[in-house]
Structures are given as C-alpha cells and as structure tokens.
Amino acid sequence: MSGMSRMSRIVQPVRSGGRKLAGRLPPLMLKPMLPGATLRERVVACLGALVGIALTGLICGLIVGRGPHIPMIVAPMGASAVLLFAVPASPLAQPWAIIGGNTLSALVGVTAAHVIPDQAMAIGVGVSAAIAVMSLTRCLHPPGGAAALTALIGGPAVTSSGFLFPFVPVGLNSLILVGLGILFHRLARRQYPHVPAAAPANAHGTADLPASLRVGFRAEDIDAALLSLDETLDIDRADLDRLLREIEHRALVRAHGALTCADVMSRDVVTVARHEPVARARELLFKHDVRALPVLDAAGRLAGLIGLRDVTLRTAGDVGQAMSPARTARPDEPAATLVPALTDGRRHAVVVTGPEGRVLGIVTQTDLLATLARGATAQALPPPRPEPPKRPNLLRRA
Numbered sequence: 001m002s003g004m005s006r007m008s009r010i011v012q013p014v015r016s017g018g019r020k021l022a023g024r025l026p027p028l029m030l031k032p033m034l035p036g037a038t039l040r041e042r043v044v045a046c047l048g049a050l051v052g053i054a055l056t057g058l059i060c061g062l063i064v065g066r067g068p069h070i071p072m073i074v075a076p077m078g079a080s081a082v083l084l085f086a087v088p089a090s091p092l093a094q095p096w097a098i099i100g101g102n103t104l105s106a107l108v109g110v111t112a113a114h115v116i117p118d119q120a121m122a123i124g125v126g127v128s129a130a131i132a133v134m135s136l137t138r139c140l141h142p143p144g145g146a147a148a149l150t151a152l153i154g155g156p157a158v159t160s161s162g163f164l165f166p167f168v169p170v171g172l173n174s175l176i177l178v179g180l181g182i183l184f185h186r187l188a189r190r191q192y193p194h195v196p197a198a199a200p201a202n203a204h205g206t207a208d209l210p211a212s213l214r215v216g217f218r219a220e221d222i223d224a225a226l227l228s229l230d231e232t233l234d235i236d237r238a239d240l241d242r243l244l245r246e247i248e249h250r251a252l253v254r255a256h257g258a259l260t261c262a263d264v265m266s267r268d269v270v271t272v273a274r275h276e277p278v279a280r281a282r283e284l285l286f287k288h289d290v291r292a293l294p295v296l297d298a299a300g301r302l303a304g305l306i307g308l309r310d311v312t313l314r315t316a317g318d319v320g321q322a323m324s325p326a327r328t329a330r331p332d333e334p335a336a337t338l339v340p341a342l343t344d345g346r347r348h349a350v351v352v353t354g355p356e357g358r359v360l361g362i363v364t365q366t367d368l369l370a371t372l373a374r375g376a377t378a379q380a381l382p383p384p385r386p387e388p389p390k391r392p393n394l395l396r397r398a
Contacts, residue, residue: 034087041086048085048184053077056176060169070157070169074150076102077173079143084181089194090234092141095182099174101141105130106166109151113159123152196238200344211343216248253336256372261338262331264371265352265361271296274303274320281319282311291348294359295323301357302326307348328353331360335371342368 053073061072080102083093091097112126130148134140147170151158158165185192200210208214222241226233233240271294272281284293285308292307304323314322327341327350338350342365352361 044188044190045082045086048181048188049081051184052081052085052177052180055180056173059176060172063172064168070161072169073173074147074154074170076143076146076150076170077177079146080141080174080177083142084177085184087234088181088185088190088192089239091236092234094193095178097139097141098143098178099171100137100139101134101144102147102174103166103171104133104137104139105141105144105148106151106170107163108133109148110163110165112148113152119152123149126152194236196236197242198238210345217244249336249340252339253334256336257334259335259371260331261329261333261335261350261352261363262361264335264367265331265363266367267361269294269359269362271359272306272319274298274318274323276319278306278311278314278317278319278322281306281322285311291364292362294326294351294362295319296359302328302351302353302359305349305351326351329363335363335368338363338368339372 056077057073064070064072066072080098083090084098087093108130109126112122112129116122116125126148127145130144131140134144147166151165151170154165161168182192200213219237219241222237222244226237235243270284270288270290272284274295274297281293281295285291292305294302295304295306297303303320305326306319306323310322310324327347329338329350329352331352331354341347341350342363349362349364351359352363354360
C-alpha cells in the first residue's frame with residue numbers, strides 16, 4: 001500500500017467525522033459571536049495579534065534583556081491582544097484600560113502577596129481587589145485579573161522582581177502593545193483609540209434640543225433601559241445611542257424606500273456661476289425666494305452651494321469665495337436617506353448630481369417634508385373596503 005493511500009485512509013475518517021460533528025453542533029455555535037464580526041475583521045485581528053505580540057516580546061527583550069531573571073512578556077498580554085485587535089471599539093480595549101488595568105492589577109497582586117501569607121486567601125483577595133481598583137480608576141480590563149494572579153503565583157522570577165514587576169515587564173509590555181496597536185489600526189484604516197460619536201448639538205446656539213433628538217427616545221430612556229436590564233453591556237452609551245438612531249434611520253428608509261431623490265427633487269434649478277459677484281447670488285436668492293443656490297464652475301459642473309448666510313457674511317467678492325461645500329446625492333438614492341443631512345440645523349438643501357458632477361435637481365427641506373408627510377398620511381389611512389358583489393336584478397329579468 002502506497003504512502004498516499006495510507007494517508008487517505010487516515011484523513012478520510014477525520015473529515016467525515018468532522019462533517020458529522022459540524023452537523024450536530026447547534027446553529028449558534030457556527031455563527032460569529034459578535035455583531036459585525038466579518039471574516040475580514042477576524043483576519044485583521046489575527047494579523048494584528050501576530051505582529052503585536054511578537055514585536056512586544058522582541059522590543060521588551062531588547063530593553064530588559066532575556067534570561068530567567070525576568071520574563072520578556074507576561075501571559076496577560078495575550079488576552080489584552082485579543083481585546084485590542086479583535087474588539088478595538090470596546091471600552092475594555094482602550095489604551096488606559098490596557099495600560100492602567102494591567103499595571104495597577106499587577107501592583108495589587110504584588111501587594112497582596114506581601115501582606116497576606118496564605119496563598120489561597122492572597123489570590124482571592126488580589127483578584128477581587130484588582131477589580132475594585134480598576135473600577136475606581138475607570139480602567140476595567142479583564143486581563144488585569146490575570147496580571148494580578150501572575151504577580152501572586154508567577155514563580156521565582158516574579159517574586160524576585162518584587163514591586164518592580166508591575167512596571168517591568170507588565171507596564172512596559174502594555175505600553176509597547178498599545179503603541180503597536182495604535183500604529184497597526186492606523187495602517188489598517190481602523191479608528192483606535194475609539195472615540196464615541198458626539199451627540200448632535202443645536203446649531204443655533206439656543207437651549208432647545210437638536211431637531212433630531214426632540215422626537216423618539218432620549219438619553220434618559222437609554223439609561224432607564226440599561227437599568228431595567230440589570231446587566232453590564234460592553235459598549236459605550238454614546239455608541240449605543242448612535243446605533244439605535246441608525247436603526248431608526250434605516251427603518252425610515254425602508255418604509256419610504258420606493259421614493260427616490262429623482263421623484264421628489266426640483267428640476268428647474270436656479271444656479272449661479274462661480275465667477276459671478278456675491279451681489280448676483282443675493283439677487284437670485286431673494287428673487288426666487290430660495291435658501292440656497294448651486295454654484296457651477298466654468299465647465300458647468302457643481303462647485304459648491306451658496307445660501308443666505310454666506311451672502312450675509314461676505315458682501316463683496318465673487319461667489320467662489322463665499323460658497324460652502326455642497327452635500328450631494330444620486331438620483332436613484334432613496335429620498336429618506338437625506339433626513340439626517342436636512343435636519344442637522346446647518347443644511348437647507350441637497351444637490352442631486354449626475355455623471356461628471358452635472359446638476360440634475362435639488363431637494364430642499366420643504367420637498368422632503370412634503371414627501372414624508374404625504375407618505376405618513378397614506379399609511380395612516382385605512383385600506384379601501386372591497387365593494388360587495390352585485391346581485392342580479394331578478395325582477396328586471398322577469
């Protein structure tokens with residue numbers, strides 16, 4: 001029997017057994033654990049952990065040397081790398097969480113080892129105290145528990161380091177890993193450190209809530225819902241707010257998805273040339289009673305937008321010096337996708353453009369409001385009742 005046939009006899013049962021096992025696994029075990037965990041994201045996470053951990057060990061080894069006196073990298077860095085590269089948006093994976101969580105927890109562990117003679121009691125107190133310290137200093141980081149435990153049961157190399165261990169290698173490892181993580185995520189075009197989205201602000205400088213926040217859920221509703229769930233979620237509240245509002249927006253787009261920008265836009269668009277004076281733009285704005293005008297360049301393509309505010313702030317010069325960037329949309333884009341742009345308190349119109357930036361139309365706040373109001377009215381009306389079947393007139397036949 002050839003080597004290849006013997007190998008196939010070994011591999012084939014393993015393959016068939018693997019298929020049977022996969023068929024018996026619950027469907028949830030075959031799905032990603034985290035929402036948005038695409039194959040690309042997982043590959044990027046694996047590559048990041050490979051580069052991050054290898055370089056952290058190499059750099060730390062070059063700084064402190066290699067030998068039995070001190071480890072060049074500690075085990076909790078592996079868990080920190082999982083958070084740093086696999087879930088970089090998590091509050092538990094931010095720079096202060098990694099550096100502060102690991103370092104302070106290791107310091108707590110070393111302190112517990114010196115204060116409590118009984119090892120079983122020391123490891124319990126050390127890990128629990130590490131959680132308390134991380135919570136108080138706002139650097140909760142799950143691998144910090146492992147850092148505290150390593151400081152307690154790490155062996156002679158850790159014991160001989162004493163109170164230096166939390167800083168070298170734990171603190172040094174954490175600093176290097178975070179620095180490499182920032183560089184890696186920047187090269188991978190991912191945002192790290194994660195900055196939660198800022199809440200919409202009132203653009204008019206008044207005490208009123210922004211228009212997008214006056215209807216629907218509010219921040220206090222999120223707090224009340226989290227309190228009622230009685231669970232701690234691994235997501236920033238600002239990110240949760242942004243996620244829920246994006247869900248609302250997508251539901252609105254789905255409900256009105258049949259209406260496109262081409263259906264609701266004004267086609268007879270009043271424009272102004274870029275080289276014309278600001279006085280000409282002001283004249284057109286008042287003559288046609290509009291809030292904004294598309295600005296065209298010498299080739300007839302969209303160059304920007306000029307409105308009443310622009311001509312008020314700049315009374316002299318040409319239009320090109322006073323115009324603002326224009327928000328554009330495609331003619332086949334659902335009209336409801338323009339709701340965030342036209343309700344932010346800054347824009348009054350979105351320009352619909354075709355190939356090469358040619359102006360096809362413009363959607364104003366009035367156009368969008370009238371369209372959504374008509375759609376809401378149509379949904380509120382009861383469906384028409386079917387007419388009863390007509391009965392034959394037997395007297396007429398007789």
